[in-house]
Amino acid sequence: MRIAETAAIVTGGASGLGGATAAALAKQGASVFALDLPSAVHNAPEVDGVSYVPTDVTDPEQVRAAVDIAATASVDTPLRIVVNCAGIGPSARILSRKGPHDLDLFRKVVEVNLIGTFNVVTVAAEAIAQTDPQDHGQRGVVINTASIAAFDGQIGQAAYAASKGGVIGLNLPAARDLASAGIRVLTIAPGIIDTPMLATVSEEFRATLAEGIPFPKRLGLPEEYAKLALSIIDQDYLNGEVIRLDGALRMAPR
Template identity: 70%
Template sequence: MLLDNTAALVTGGASGLGAATAQALAARGAAVFALDLPAGLDKAPDVEGVTYVGADVTDAEQVRAAVATAAGSGAPLRTVVNCAGIGPSMRILGKKGVHDLDLYAKVVQINLIGSFNVLALASEAIAETEPDANGQRGVIVNTASVAAFEGQIGQAAYSSSKGGIVGLTLPAARDLAQYGIRVCAIAPGIVETPMLATVSEEFRASLGAGVPFPRRLARPEEYAQLALSIIDHDYLNGEVIRMDGGLRMAPR
């Protein structure tokens, strides 16, 4: 699918995977609308072709307004990439007691329900556009994780949310096929994002050393490259693609 002179919506677009993807889409000629919490927009990079929109992915009205902004930009909304997410850890039963239920619900609410909210509302707008010569109207890429398959100790909430993304992918692709909308997901391994900014360089190096090859952490730009490859490849649909250097996560 061609990106030039189309609109794209990227959640979590102010930093990390989302920022890299927004920049890559803009470089390919898309008018990008990068969604993030208003508090996160202060440090967002100034990128030509990227417009920042303050929105909470779990709020239907805020997302609906953001989608309307992208869809009303003068270019057809064709692309959605969901990168917004959080990854706190807590054991189901630990020294401090039972896993906090509100924390579990918050992780699922943002990572899974937030992604579904954006997917559903954006697909409504994409379905109203004129298809291209091949009957295509758009592509939606969600972000899962290798934790969906090999969740570690303390990742019950995070793995649940990302496992939900994996389970969502095929039925979403089937639901939206009649509108010419493809749905795929990327399951990254360990990526050098702001989530890892608080740990030491030594610890990051040890994480990278556990990757079979290349023996390093993934880069946000590599996620963006894969997202663009999915968008370009018209026959990729209903698929979850691991991007992990062959990593299989140990229990801890």
């Protein structure tokens, strides 16, 4: 699928995986609408071709308003690309010295990571389905973000792993549901990527994380996620697949 002269939505687009993806899409000629929380948008860097839209992905009305902005910005740039990167990853054990896992925290993680993703997919797919079809009836592509924690969830990752496992479970039925509209759906499952989530850890701990990765022995880069997203968009026969981006890492229990 052609990236230039299209509109693209990237959630979590103010930094990390979303920020790198938004910049990469804009560099390829897309008009990018980066959705993120108001506080994140306020601190986001200026990037040519990227417009920031303050949005809480768990709020249906905010998402619909943001999608309308992207879909109607220009008749020359139809909405065809969605990359869902918005997510949170707090850690808590099901049972710890502090007591049982807080149910509201579990609910919040699922709400942001899974329900937020589904919310954006649903609203954006409706808009993409109204565009004129290209070759073989294709209209667009949706890329969601899971995690290798969905497969190898560690101690303290019950909520995060469950939410990302839900994103993986969503992948194939979403691809099948949206096939009739000419919309592909794929999911990237990143490993340990050097995002703002790791900004507060020590260099020693980062080195320990890198040493556990089979090859290459380093943390992944947001730009590598972005490159994979661009490749997925370009490969029209890719659909309904989950792709790990993890240097062959299989995480230990802790």
